[in-house]
Every structure is written in C-alpha cells, then in structure tokens.
Amino acid sequence: MRNRYWTLADEAVPAWPRESAFALKESKVPPPGLGQALTRTIYVSLDPYQLYYQRERTGPAGAPCHARTVSQVIESRMNGFEAGDFVFNTNGWTEYALMGEGIWRPDYMVPRKLDPSLGRISQAVGVLGMLGLTAYAGMDLMASPKPAETVVVSAASGGVGQIAGQLAKQRGARVIGIAGRDAKCKFVTEELGFDACLSHLSPTLTEDLAAACPAGIDVYFENVGGKVFEAVLPLLNQASRMTICGLIAYYGDRDGGVDNRAALMKLGEPIFNARGVTVKSLSVSEFAAKHDEMLAYVAPQVTTGKIRYREDIRQGLKTIPTAFVEMLRGDNFGKMLVQVSPDPTLGARAPGRLLKVNPARKPE
Ligand SMILES: NC(=O)c1ccc[n+]([C@@H]2O[C@H](COP(=O)([O-])OP(=O)(O)OC[C@H]3O[C@@H](n4cnc5c(N)ncnc54)[C@H](OP(=O)(O)O)[C@@H]3O)[C@@H](O)[C@H]2O)c1
Numbered sequence: 001m002r003n004r005y006w007t008l009a010d011e012a013v014p015a016w017p018r019e020s021a022f023a024l025k026e027s028k029v030p031p032p033g034l035g036q037a038l039t040r041t042i043y044v045s046l047d048p049y050q051l052y053y054q055r056e057r058t059g060p061a062g063a064p065c066h067a068r069t070v071s072q073v074i075e076s077r078m079n080g081f082e083a084g085d086f087v088f089n090t091n092g093w094t095e096y097a098l099m100g101e102g103i104w105r106p107d108y109m110v111p112r113k114l115d116p117s118l119g120r121i122s123q124a125v126g127v128l129g130m131l132g133l134t135a136y137a138g139m140d141l142m143a144s145p146k147p148a149e150t151v152v153v154s155a156a157s158g159g160v161g162q163i164a165g166q167l168a169k170q171r172g173a174r175v176i177g178i179a180g181r182d183a184k185c186k187f188v189t190e191e192l193g194f195d196a197c198l199s200h201l202s203p204t205l206t207e208d209l210a211a212a213c214p215a216g217i218d219v220y221f222e223n224v225g226g227k228v229f230e231a232v233l234p235l236l237n238q239a240s241r242m243t244i245c246g247l248i249a250y251y252g253d254r255d256g257g258v259d260n261r262a263a264l265m266k267l268g269e270p271i272f273n274a275r276g277v278t279v280k281s282l283s284v285s286e287f288a289a290k291h292d293e294m295l296a297y298v299a300p301q302v303t304t305g306k307i308r309y310r311e312d313i314r315q316g317l318k319t320i321p322t323a324f325v326e327m328l329r330g331d332n333f334g335k336m337l338v339q340v341s342p343d344p345t346l347g348a349r350a351p352g353r354l355l356k357v358n359p360a361r362k363p364e
Pocket residue numbers: 047048049130131134155156157158159160161178179180181184200223224226228244245246247248249250282283284285327328329330331332333334335336
C-alpha cells in the first residue's frame with residue numbers, strides 16, 4: 001500500500017517553522033505484525049507543543065512528524081482493536097501507519113477505541129480529548145473559579161481557551177477573553193457566551209483590560225505570556241490564582257520554554273508575593289487519570305450544545321505544514337485539524353458541514 005507522509009527536512013527547525021522545514025515522502029506500509037494494527041488516518045491534530053517535538057527531533061529519525069490523530073483500523077493483530085474501529089492514536093502527519101507493539105509513541109498517548117455516539121470523532125483530539133482535559137484540569141480542578149469572581153482567559157477562541165472560558169462561566173464567574181482579530185472576539189462573546197473579549201492586537205490592551213475588570217482578576221488562565229501577561233499582572237487580586245497552561249508568545253524564541261517560564265515568574269514575583277497569588281503550572285499528562293471524569297462531564301454538554309466548540313478543519317495531507325505554521329501565528333479560528341481522508345461517521349452531509357467550519361479557506 002502506497003503511503004504519503006510529512007517528515008522533517010534536513011534543515012534545523014527554525015523559531016517559527018517555515019513550510020520548507022518539512023518534506024513530503026512516500027513509502028510502502030508494511031502489514032501489521034503480532035500486537036500491531038494498520039490504521040488509516042482521518043484527522044491530524046495540529047498543536048503548539050509539536051513545535052517542541054520537531055525542534056528536539058523527538059521520535060524515530062525519518063518518521064512522520066508527530067501528531068495526535070483520529071484513525072480507522074484497516075487490519076488488526078492487536079488485542080482490543082478490530083477492522084473498522086475508530087481510534088485515537090498518534091499516527092502523525094501521514095496517511096497510514098501501524099500502531100501497537102514496537103511502534104513509538106509518547107508515554108501517555110495510549111491508543112484508545114472511540115465511541116462515535118459520544119460526539120464527532122474529530123473531537124477526540126480536541127474537546128473530548130486532550131484539549132478538553134487541559135481546560136478541565138487547568139480551570140475546574142486547579143483554579144476552581146467561584147461565583148461572581150472575575151476570570152480572564154487568553155487565546156480565548158482557540159482549542160483550549162474556548163473550553164476553559166465556558167467551564168468558568170458554568171461556575172458562575174464573570175469571564176473575560178483575550179483573543180486576536182475582531183471576528184474571534186465576536187465569536188467568543190456571541191457564540192461562547194463570555195462576558196467580554198478584548199483584542200491583544202489593540203495598542204490599548206492594558207487600559208481595555210483594566211476597564212473590563214473593575215474588581216480586578218481572581219483567576220487567570222494563561223495560554224500566551226508576553227504583553228498579554230504584562231497587562232494581566234497588575235490587575236491580579238489578593239489570593240488570586242493563575243494556571244500557566246502555555247506561553248505561546250514565547251515559542252518563537254529558539255530556546256523558548258523553560259527560560260521564558262522562569263522570566264515570567266521573575267517578572268511576576270513581586271506581585272505574586274505581595275498579593276499571595278497562587279501560580280500553578282499545568283501539564284495535562286499528569287491528569288490522564290481524570291480523562292473519563294472530564295468526558296462524562298463535557299461530552300453530554302457538547303452534544304446538547306451547552307458547550308460550544310469550534311474547529312478549523314483544513315482539507316488534504318498537503319495542507320499540513322501551512323496549517324501548522326498558520327496555527328502558531330494565530331491564523332487558525334478554533335481548534336486546528338487537517339482532514340486527510342473521508343470521515344465515514346459524517347455521512348453524505350459531511351463535506352458541506354466541514355468546509356463551512358472555515359469558509360474563508362479553499363479545500364486543496
Ligand atoms: N499545559 C498543557 O498540558 C497544555 C496542553 C495543551 C495546550 N497547551 C497550551 O495551550 C495554549 C493553547 O493551545 P491550543 O492548542 O488551544 O492552541 P490555539 O489556542 O487553538 O492556537 C494558538 C493560538 O494562540 C494565539 N497566539 C499565538 N501567538 C500569540 C501571541 N504572540 N500573542 C497572543 N496570542 C497568540 C493565537 O490566537 P489569537 O489569534 O487569539 O492571538 C492562536 O490562534 C498553548 O500555549 C499550548 O501550548 C498546554
């Protein structure tokens with residue numbers, strides 16, 4: 001079987017990767033060995049953390065770039081999986097892949113069978129998967145907003161941010177989002193029901209945020225860092241809580257990550273100490289045991305529309321590098337995915353529904 005996949009080109013992955021950092025290759029897919037299953041990728045999830053994997057060249061050399069995926073089993077010699085099953089797995093940027101015995105994957109990303117009756121299978125890499133768990137852990141379990149508290153969520157229209165803000169609303173909090181362009185802010189207030197949403201592109205962000213938070217900020221769900229954090233910092237209340245989920249504004253720094261987290265802590269320290277702010281870093285892998293609890297809470301609400309969730313689904317394997325670069329710089333609108341083969345669960349209405357998710361984009 002002929003397979004196409006994206007792997008890292010020879011050049012080092014630059015700060016914000018260019019499309020030229022990736023190379024399209026072809027291979028033959030071997031039949032599954034004992035304990036393995038052959039799967040066809042349907043959706044490839046594009047997430048900011050993949051940049052770190054690419055820079056570190058995590059995973060086997062020459063393999064498809066890592067990604068969480070939704071796939072369908074074609075042939076199985078793996079216990080618990082049968083041909084036709086829909087699965088969450090980590091095929092990466094590829095059309096087909098083996099999973100199971102001897103196939104590399106990150107420790108906590110264990111393949112699991114999906115139940116399409118719980119929601120759209122694409123959501124298994126989003127609101128009904130790692131992103132739902134990230135929002136649930138960082139907002140409900142770590143920050144635990146209380147009624148009438150003021151909660152601020154950055155990257156509010158993105159995969160994690162849109163869920164985190166809605167969970168805070170359900171706790172009775174007043175929720176302010178921060179996002180990029182106007183259309184995103186409009187979506188955050190009109191579709192997701194946040195109380196307000198401000199643009200970090202505005203030169204008056206600091207003043208806008210102070211005006212939107214007259215009683216200060218009790219909970220900050222940090223996805224960004226940089227000037228957004230600097231606008232939030234002076235408004236943090238006594239005994240407020242901050243969950244550091246991500247710092248995407250710094251990911252473009254070649255040595256970003258640890259040093260920038262330290263720099264952010266140093267900048268915030270005087271206020272954190274003076275006001276007794278509780279700052280906690282979130283790593284979703286530490287909450288893997290809470291996945292089913294999150295699913296039981298979130299999935300029925302997604303089905304009934306009580307929790308709204310927007311996806312930005314691009315079409316075709318060839319679009320992956322461009323979609324990835326665009327997601328990092330904020331040109332996604334909702335959780336970024338690429339559909340690389342038909343989704344049999346969607347039926348005849350599928351293409352129309354999918355393409356309307358982001359009508360500005362032309363399918364490949
Ligand atoms: N701790 C964990 O375990 C964990 C797990 C999953 C995700 N995360 C983190 O959660 C955050 C959101 O991830 P996601 O997958 O949901 O991505 P996302 O929010 O769907 O996409 C990234 C968004 O970040 C915003 N952004 C990019 N550069 C920015 C900048 N310089 N200033 C302000 N905003 C910027 C853009 O939105 P705008 O157009 O609105 O600027 C962009 O759409 C990331 O920091 C990610 O690393 C952490």
